[in-house]
Amino acid sequence: MALASDLAPCDDLVCRFGKLGTGYGTGRLEVGSGNSGRRPVAYGSNARLHRGLYGLKQAPRAWFHRFSAFLFATGFSCSRIDSSLFVLSKGADLIYLLLYVDDIVVTSNNSVLLNAFISKLSKEFATKDMGSLIYFLGLEEHRTSSGLFISQAKYAHEILQRAKLVDSKPMSTPMVVAHHLSTDGPDFDDPSLYQSLVGSLQYLTITRLDLAHAVSAVSQYMHKPSLCHFQAVKQILRYIKGTLRYGLSFTPSSSCNILAYSDADWAGRPDTQRSISGYAIYLGDNLVSWHSKNNRLCLIQAMNPNTERLPALLSKSSGLVIFFVISR
Template sequence: MVITESNSSMVQTLITRLSKEFSMKDLGDLHYFLGIEVQANEKGLFLSQMKYALELLQRASMIDAKPISTPCVVGQHLSTEGKLLSDPTMFRSLAGALQYLTITRLDLFFSVNSIFQFMHAPTEDHFGALKRILRYVKGTPHHGLQLHQQSTHDILAYSDTDWAGCLHTRRSTTGYTIFFCTNLVSWSFKKQSTVSRSSVEAEYRSLAVATVDIAWIVQLLRDLHVTLSTTPKILCDNQSAIFMAVNPITHPHSKHIAIDYHFVRELVANGTLKVAFIPSHLQLADSLTKGVTKPQFFLF
């Protein structure tokens, strides 16, 4: 169990009370927890999974593999075609282990998400993609998340979409990152549940998904009695999607979009959320590097 508080005397009081009710041992300052290494530095806390990553490479018999600079090939899309693996057990085991590694390794998230879509029937090409990820991990086991000490409290999110990126279903992939001050606290890359008929619809759906996560974080901060310095802001690179978010008028071409997604408009209208334009996909990739030490990002 991890106990944290700005007042050290309150922490000690809680530990003393718990020790009277339960048999427990105080291990002192936090250094290692559930496979995550915690290192205090002049900036704050650095979270990594180096030990876990090296154990994963050893388990895959790739501890001596040649490192590679990227976790996936840019523009390459995996498919269901190809020779099926005779025994997919190892593939599924390593893929599951890689998923846990993404707790502190956002640079692996999209690549791992891609191979996870073929867990039911993995092929040799999928296994090759998994090995490429492991070769990337071999060269970057020290990467992780840097959490900075901050005096201000604000939320900034980035939203993006790969429209019709899936070659088989033509569903789009939603991607977003959320920063609390300069600390990366939440992210997701997930295939949308329905096919979007336009890039505007796909981007608008991504805005809605990111907004749900922002609303949850705001509520959590409210429960912790943390007051935000400014209104949460979400950045998007599609001006039409932004227009839909701030304009309460329903246009004929957007009537088919589920009403559930239009709650973004309500939050914008009452001042709970701000939506702004960001000019390029590259700025989203640059934003991700704020929370990760020397990553290589290749999105969609």
């Protein structure tokens, strides 16, 4: 596991990045044999094959159990919102640890507490220094004078390269507002390319709220895309070409108020008469959550499509309140 320390946007906040260096072999793992509880006897050259099929099939689960057990013994608790997020609270001091397979990000407002935890972690798992946290799971971190800026410029450029649109003319909007997609039109001759590009765009919406609605619209036709749908994807990509450096900005805020917005396009899908609705939630001055998707029902459309998204919006906001209260 590699660790790197660096100062976060706030002067009293320290951030560290970790990565498991030797795979699932690090640490003491108790790996089960399989779903049936039995493992076939292996002879000769078949031994490695049987071990790969039966002996290590539970390795990811065993590794997560091993690492989380260590965190629980140290005093961490698992977040109710995200099972990969762990929180340690000691009075006014906090440590947040985010785990993704063999990558971790640790943040704390107390450098002494964090160093003590890192020292304990190093005794349990092999560690090495990798430098400052700059790139994590396709997310680029940039420090500014006012806070933290996160983008996916490199990842977006790779999508443009795959679509062969690096030299294309940029567009000013990701989608024409009055243009509603439908199932009409000739089929696109390379559906795997369509599915690959749209799947990549879905991951790009992690930092690009401006793409959420357009990507949600083209995602409805993954099973059978048409030429019209692919043209819509190309417009999104050409819009990305002109906004490659867009991302999320986080700044220190004295306000802890939660403010949520919701909207819908009123039966924007001609095929089903359903609306595509979405919401955006702010914690203080920072955007922390957003979503865009098809409404499940069309019976409410005659009244107001926003009413269907209200329970999900309230649920998400309540989750943020719970997480904030636990953190405090």
